[in-house]
Amino acid sequence: MNLSQMTKEELASFKSENEKLYNDFKSQGLCLNMSRGNPCSEQLALSLDMLKAFDDGNFMSECGNDVRNYGVPDGIPEAKKLFSEMIGVNTDEIIIFGNSSLNAMFFAVQCAFNKGILGSKPWSEYDKVKFLCPVPGYDRHFKVTQFFGVEMINIPMTPTGPDMDMIEELVKNDETVKGIWCVPQYSNPDGICYSDETVKRFAALKPAAKDFRIFWDNAYCIHHLTDSPKYILNILDEAKKVGNENIVYVFGSTSKVTFPGAGVAVMGGSKENIDELKKYLGISIISHDKMNQLRHVKFFGTFKNMQEHMKKHMSIIAPKFNLVCDKLEKELAPLGIGQWTTPKGGYFISFNAPNGCAKRIVSLCSEAGVTLTGAGATFPYGIDPDDKNIRLAPTYPPIEDLSKAMDLFVICVKIAAAEKLLAE
Structure with missing residues (x-):
């Protein structure tokens, strides 16, 4: 009853x-x-053999760098090739970070606050900065923007993704709306996959703020639970089609593919976006863990194997x-x-x-x-x-x-x- x-x-x-x-x-x-x-x-345990990756004694990247040493702050080329396939970008549109994609997101927000984005005013110079937050959503996303004092606006989720009518209305009329958090494939926690229409509408957004960015956290892009997985459109490709490629940052990692405490995190985007962030990265770090990058490449070999x-x-x-x-x-x-x-x-x-x-x-x-x-x-x-x-x-x-x-x-x-x- x-x-x-x-x-x-x-x-x-x-x-x-x-x-x-x-x-x-x-x-x-x-x-x-x-x-x-x-x-x-x-x-x-599935990834334990990765720890034997250097049993052959070969520590050289194809770019001629000994991965045990300094250098190559944005990632070795073979890692860029492997992980660019995972998140759907070109090899010159990706940065290989350490083990945390959340750290990459924090870095991107921090750079926007301190330096601005592509010549725009730093976010710290605004009286108020706002972010759109599809709900229910990922708590650690929200903690990043809360840390920076950003005003967060709830956006209801629908079976096809966030309420795009609401998003389009908010971004076109308010230049203090600077970004949105998204988990587009198997969203956290609903498990919703954004529809083709939703992805295309995101790619074609016309925000009042030129420095508005979609934080596209594709954390579960290869984490399927059935033999008939759901796939989403590639947002960077869709944005390029409408001349809007700078609107999105794409994130991913192997945190739940290999070892959460020792995975590889990546960030992709337009070449213009990535080139700017690489300049700031070079100030904050000489290189991430290239041994781990090469370890992953040796273990998987190809994206198909992953x-x-x-x-x-x-x-x-x-x-x-x-x-x-x-x-x-x-x-x-x-x-x-x-x-x-x-x-x-x-x-x-x-x-x-x-x-x-x-x-x-x-x-x-x-x-x-x-x-x-x-x-x-x-x-x-x-x-x-x-x-x-x-x-x-x-x-x-x-x-x-x-x-x-x-x-x-x-x-x-x-x-x-x-x-x-x-x-x-």
């Missing part, structure tokens, strides 16, 4: 039954963590995503409680509880030993106006632990939903 159709007496009984189940879980002393999208140990490698990841984590969705469908769908996504890729499942229940659910789970991403984390400033969105991260726990965590989660959802209805 749908929970909203129950009488007060039935709701009270339903709540009591689930509280008994909840107390049983509390007595088990669980300590399970589903708070971040970390690869599990089996995934990390794609094949990701199928091994899929075989490990797809069953975990299926388990989560099956539990939600079996336990909550008949009761009409909440909504959730069934992504075809990426690292998260987005769960929308009844309004006003997310914090309560996360708190109940925590008290019983299961740590979730904080309620509100998927919104700027950590404020979900409806208190409903919870990001579920299935990848890290062993599947037996994940099953226990989800059994507890659905109980907590039932309790919170019953409490809300009883209070109305």
Whole structure:
């Protein structure tokens, strides 16, 4: 029976039954963590042979640089070739960073504040700078712009991507709107892939600010969960078609491909954008870890091999995503409680509880030993106006632990939903 159709007496009984189940879980002393999208140990093991990459004693890049030494601050050419294919840019339109794409994003924002973009006024000279933030979205994106004191504006997500009507209206009328955060393929946390129309509208934006930039974080471009993956249009190609190639910065990394703490991060864009950022990069660093760049090249060889490698990841984590969705469908769908996504890729499942229940659910789970991403984390400033969105991260726990965590989660959802209805 749908929970909203129950009488007060039935709701009270339903709540009591689930509280008994909840107390049983509390007595088990669980300590399970589903708070971040970390690869599990089996995934990390897939790349262990990379650590043997230099057993042959060859440390030379094809450009003649010994990768153990200084030099080549923007990345060795063979790494540029491999990773330019991954993010869809030319080899002269890419910078190879260290292990963190978030660091590359921070660098780009910092340069805009300190030096401006392509001759425009530095953002620090404005009384106010604004960023558009599709929600729910990636909490660490929002923390970057919050750090710089940027005013963040929520943009609702739709099944085809962010609300483009709203975006077009905001950027064309306000030159203090300087950027937008995007996770275009398997968005964090919804798992939405931007439609062709959405990508084309992004590429053709006509902002009042000449220094407006789309921060296109294509973090999950090769992280598929099915054998029929979803692909998106190449935004830089689309922007070039309409003479607007400077509008976008593209980011990616191997953080969830090889080792999160020792991957390779990249940034792509128009040659004009990249050439300017390379000048600033050369002031801040002599070179990133070129040994790691060459290690990745030796391990994968080709982008096709990297794609094949990701199928091994899929075989490990797809069953975990299926388990989560099956539990939600079996336990909550008949009761009409909440909504959730069934992504075809990426690292998260987005769960929308009844309004006003997310914090309560996360708190109940925590008290019983299961740590979730904080309620509100998927919104700027950590404020979900409806208190409903919870990001579920299935990848890290062993599947037996994940099953226990989800059994507890659905109980907590039932309790919170019953409490809300009883209070109305």
